[in-house]
Amino acid sequence: MKFMLIHTLDESAFPNEEECGVPVELESWATEMVGRGIELDGARLHPVSSATSVRRRDGRTLVVDGPFAETKEQVAGYDLLECRDLDEAIAVAAAHPTTAVGSIEVRPLEDGAPTVDLPEPDPARQRYLLLICAAMGAAPVEDAAHADRDPGHDPGHPGHDSDQDDDEDIDRWVDDLDSRGVRLFGWPLQHPSTAVTVSRPNGRTMTVDGPFAETKEQIAGYDLLECTDLDEALAAAAAHPVASFGTVEVRPLWAS
Secondary structure, eight states: OEEEEEEEEOGGGOSSGGGOSOHHHHHHHHHHHHHTTOEEEEEEBOOGGGOEEEEEETTEEEEEESOSSOOSSEEEEEEEEEOSSHHHHHHHHHTSTHHHHSEEEEEEBOTTOOOOOOOOOOTTSEEEEEEEEEOOTTOOGGGHHHHTTSTTOOTTSTTOOOHHHHHHHHHHHHHHHHHTTOEEEEEEBOOGGGOEEEEOGGGOOEEEESOSSOOSSEEEEEEEEEESSHHHHHHHHHHSGGGGTSEEEEEEBOOO
């Protein structure tokens, strides 16, 4: 199974915003997980001050500086894992240095996610993470497979008549970016009700069912882009179908 680790930190607790982590321990963790075939991809994000949230309402694109939700802890990075099951993913997350200073939300990817084989970064371009966020409601775990197959589906939103229409809109968006070499990878996450948040205060591992923050909008999926500049990334975010009723947060990645 593939899982996304969503790293969250209170950046105000760190005087140097470029070092919200424990570099030596992080390198050791990454080396071990790559060696075990568990770590498929991962990156640290620029500080939350670099976040831009994109929405599209009544035909107008609204671009606002800041993340999709105003919470104490904010997304600071991510990892994509291949694990036997949720228990192994939680154990891997618990061993990550982030859990000593923040928390990690563990979310399974929707079934069918392909193996990641990312190209080497283009030094002339910048990579961005798009967090696709929507009000997903409180669907029980047993109903989540239908709900998160398409993170753009909002049964109560006018203009969304069927799952098929939503799927086709997202497929067109993906095909367009793929054809232009802008999109590197992306996949929907299972419903937030499947999330487990892991932290390790005082050296003791704690797990809590649910996402890192109880907000109206939750992360429903993600896309990794490589763009010429922020304007190209924002244009891609504005064209995403979820932007018409949810939010797409755009965050640059630190170069590896």
